[in-house]
Amino acid sequence: MTTAIYWFRNDLRLNDNLAFTKVCKAADFVLPIYIDNTTIAVDTPPSYPQISKSRRAFLYESLQDLTNKLKGLGSNLLVFQDDYRQVFPILREHLNTNIVYCEQIEALEELDQVAWLNEAGFSIKSFWQSSMLDPRSLPFELEDMPGVFTQFRLKVEKHKLKFASPLDTPLKISSLPPLSGTLKQSINLDAPLCEKSFYGGESKGLAHIEQYFERRLVDKYKRTRNELIGIDYSSKFSPWLALGCCSPRTIAKRLAEYEHQFGSNEGTYWLWFELLWRDYFRFLSFKNENIPSPHSYSSEVLRDELDRDFQSMKFKRWSAGCTGDSFVDAGIRELLSTGYLSNRMRQVVASYWIYNLEGNWAAGAAWFCSQLLDYDVYSNQGNWQYIAGKGADHQGGRQFNIAKQTQDHDPEGIYRKIWST
Numbered sequence: 001m002t003t004a005i006y007w008f009r010n011d012l013r014l015n016d017n018l019a020f021t022k023v024c025k026a027a028d029f030v031l032p033i034y035i036d037n038t039t040i041a042v043d044t045p046p047s048y049p050q051i052s053k054s055r056r057a058f059l060y061e062s063l064q065d066l067t068n069k070l071k072g073l074g075s076n077l078l079v080f081q082d083d084y085r086q087v088f089p090i091l092r093e094h095l096n097t098n099i100v101y102c103e104q105i106e107a108l109e110e111l112d113q114v115a116w117l118n119e120a121g122f123s124i125k126s127f128w129q130s131s132m133l134d135p136r137s138l139p140f141e142l143e144d145m146p147g148v149f150t151q152f153r154l155k156v157e158k159h160k161l162k163f164a165s166p167l168d169t170p171l172k173i174s175s176l177p178p179l180s181g182t183l184k185q186s187i188n189l190d191a192p193l194c195e196k197s198f199y200g201g202e203s204k205g206l207a208h209i210e211q212y213f214e215r216r217l218v219d220k221y222k223r224t225r226n227e228l229i230g231i232d233y234s235s236k237f238s239p240w241l242a243l244g245c246c247s248p249r250t251i252a253k254r255l256a257e258y259e260h261q262f263g264s265n266e267g268t269y270w271l272w273f274e275l276l277w278r279d280y281f282r283f284l285s286f287k288n289e290n291i292p293s294p295h296s297y298s299s300e301v302l303r304d305e306l307d308r309d310f311q312s313m314k315f316k317r318w319s320a321g322c323t324g325d326s327f328v329d330a331g332i333r334e335l336l337s338t339g340y341l342s343n344r345m346r347q348v349v350a351s352y353w354i355y356n357l358e359g360n361w362a363a364g365a366a367w368f369c370s371q372l373l374d375y376d377v378y379s380n381q382g383n384w385q386y387i388a389g390k391g392a393d394h395q396g397g398r399q400f401n402i403a404k405q406t407q408d409h410d411p412e413g414i415y416r417k418i419w420s421t
């Protein structure tokens with residue numbers, strides 16, 4: 001009889017979850033776990049919490065939904081709020097297994113975790129499952145990823161690359177191993193109360209995707225995607241994608257069905273185009289130096305530099321929405337209140353931090369990590385670098401003229417009025 005641990009990471013779903021499907025086929029007993037390390041002390045600057053209230057609420061709702069789904073299938077989810085270096089040895093002792101299945105994440109902190117587990121004698125089986133396209137289907141080696149998105153897209157389009165069909169929820173979930181009373185989850189998953197428009201979890205995410213297509217909002221996506229106010233101007237798929245409550249292949253499949261039914265149009269093409277950007281930033285991680293998480297600094301010098309930024313008045317003013325520029329401040333206040341910000345406003349506030357305030361892009365990226373419901377290590381880093389003119393496809397960076405952006409996107413001042421306090 002084989003026993004294994006399934007370590008949920010950014011794949012909080014049962015549908016289209018390759019790694020979880022594999023463990024259910026391979027092991028008779030499986031213990032599903034999640035490790036919430038967002039309250040563990042890290043080299044976090046003292047000026048802001050590592051994760052905002054709304055981000056924590058979305059995470060906990062997602063964990064609750066996953067727990068309910070697993071319970072419905074005769075299993076469960078144990079959530080630990082501890083250092084993974086403490087959790088895994090305890091589990092090994094209790095379960096008498098060193099086999100761990102999980103999703104593959106190509107970012108520095110997550111790779112370090114897997115390296116530590118390997119060192120500690122665990123047998124890790126990790127599977128890539130967070131992109132729309134399968135990286136192995138690309139018509140070039142991953143090390144030869146084009147440094148410019150357009151070249152990547154043209155190659156994908158030339159070879160008519162398609163996503164593989166999403167997997168169903170496994171029909172049979174392996175039983176829980178016998179657990180003694182001492183092995184209990186260490187946290188209560190009651191989501192903190194806060195005002196919000198987004199509710200976490202696979203069930204809510206799938207329902208949101210369905211509604212988006214049923215309401216045919218995709219038809220006007222290209223026209224509206226740069227707007228700032230409301231829910232419908234863009235898909236709002238990102239929070240569920242970031243925690244893996246829904247897979248990008250599930251969205252791609254729904255998009256393909258939609259095109260089959262109603263025909264393709266510029267809206268459907270642009271939604272696919274943006275999902276391809278998401279893949280692009282992921283695939284770059286196979287080629288470039290591994291992406292550091294915002295709080296794992298690559299050098300002492302960078303750490304000192306960022307700490308200086310975090311302590312500075314300019315950072316305190318920017319991250320509180322008190323710079324004095326009403327458009328930038330409105331964007332920051334929206335982010336602080338909701339955990340979400342349109343792509344346009346992310347560009348505006350990031351550009352202001354980098355160019356107007358001369359802040360380090362990595363400090364801005366780290367703060368976004370604490371606030372964004374849809375925080376995603378690949379997309380956050382990729383976009384900040386793109387604006388700062390670093391990394392791949394930077395084309396010299398993108399400095400936005402804030403006065404022009406204000407005039408173009410909020411000529412009547414409605415957005416600024418909504419977020420004025």
Ligand SMILES: Cc1cc2nc3c(=O)[nH]c(=O)nc-3n(C[C@H](O)[C@H](O)[C@H](O)COP(=O)(O)OP(=O)(O)OC[C@H]3O[C@@H](n4cnc5c(N)ncnc54)[C@H](O)[C@@H]3O)c2cc1C
Pocket residue numbers: 225234235236237238239241242271274275277278281341342343344346347350368372374375376377379380381383384387
């Ligand atoms: C400074 C900065 C930081 C960002 N940080 C993140 C982040 O941490 N997590 C994140 O998911 N996105 C990030 N983005 C990208 C983008 O702003 C969001 O994905 C998008 O606004 C989410 O809203 P939506 O789901 O309605 O997007 P839509 O416009 O409806 O797009 C559909 C999907 O395509 C993907 N997508 C769209 N634009 C981009 C993009 N520029 N880069 C990568 N993928 C994209 C997302 O998965 C999105 O859900 C960042 C952008 C900037 C400028």
